[in-house]
Amino acid sequence: MRKVAIVGAGQAGLQLAHGLLQKGFSVTLVSDRTPEQFEQGRVLSTQCIFGDGLDTERRLGLNHWEGQGGEVETFSVNVAHPGVPGERLMHFSSPLEFHGHAVDQRVKFAGWLRAFQEAGGTVVMQAATPESVDDLAATHDLTLISAGKGDLGKLFRKNPERTPYDAPQRQCSLVYVRNAAPRKNGQGVSANLIPGAGEIFIIPGLTQDEQGRPLAYDSLLFEAIPGGPMDIFRDVKDPQELTAKLKDYIQQVIPWEAERLKDAELTDAQAWLMGGVKPEVRFPVATLPSGRPVMGLGDTVIVNDPITGQGSGTAAKAADHYLTRILERGDQPFDEAWMTQTFEDFYNDYAQFTCMWTNAMLAPPPEHVLNYFGAAQNVPSLAGLFCNAFNRPRTLFPWLGDPQAAADLVAEHTARAQANA
């Protein structure tokens, strides 16, 4: 029986731990939080995962909360008018071919951690250090670090060629609210782009109420350009006050979202989060003082700004990819060459598109992207292509970075729509 140690019980670490345990591996999972600490702690994310990412969980039977609420069936994009406050310049939306789902990570990680222990996995409750990681590496065939944005990530060197920014590009403010009215055109994500200020995302999700019953909620995620007109919430110290201020801002700047949020209130006292995320891609292998290699997984080696809602989905897909490669490895050693190749294949086949797209979204949209959005208002297939790319970011390329390819695509879809009219 091969022995694998995983440090960090989050989206990637828990998912891979379950996958390996199901395949007969001896798995040690190091978590710095108990299930109760997850449940009672602050929210961690908006965690919306789209169809293909959810499939990786379903294949392991980890979709414990499916069908209980919070599903994401549609996606809509609004661009606020830069010259007329409170007006929309553009709007398009589309049903999602494969529905998304957001399960409060406090609930999900607590549930998955308990299920892992019940299934016979070994859990070590500890905040791992480089020294304790070295001890694990000495006694396991493979040691993975999936500690998210935690300090252990510093073991892994930044890859400067894949990291265009050296500071957070947005200041995030997040609350979960209940009692929003249902959407008129299906439950889904609403992305609101406010030129020069940032973005506001309203995302359905599922959490639990005080009695542990399923509770549907909406995330209000503000992504403010640092120093810009939306960057006014940094000093708020109280979640109720933050909720009131975010609702007030919505009323003033994107009033088309305000009516259904009229009675919305914080789901619980811990349902708020503030801060910035520094986008970074790191090299996948760290060498410990003993000379042993360990491998990074999830946010530890690929961190994206939340603006495209890709982090959990990418972590889920990375866990799925690593699982396949570990199983294929049979009895051969998990050496540095294997670690590097496993990561590179994931990056080249999938993650590079997520990173390129996310980093592009952090810059002001170029003209060809605004032209695409303009055309998508009248051509449903263009709207569908963009909205469904949240599931498959690769489909945004090459047009996202290539004005001619974008013009050709718009012309092709527009002509087809006119022919079918």
Ligand SMILES: Cc1cc2nc3c(=O)[nH]c(=O)nc-3n(C[C@H](O)[C@H](O)[C@H](O)COP(=O)(O)OP(=O)(O)OC[C@H]3O[C@@H](n4cnc5c(N)ncnc54)[C@H](O)[C@@H]3O)c2cc1C
């Ligand atoms: C505001 C915000 C909104 C977001 N919205 C979305 C979204 O809508 N969709 C999406 O896909 N992604 C979203 N993300 C990103 C997503 O939450 C992360 O990318 C994802 O959780 C990463 O998974 P992971 O397993 O790599 O890390 P995590 O899920 O962060 O898990 C890391 C785990 O390691 C533990 N840990 C840390 N240090 C140690 C240590 N020393 N020892 C032991 N354990 C340790 C942590 O406690 C945690 O349990 C968002 C992020 C933010 C900040």
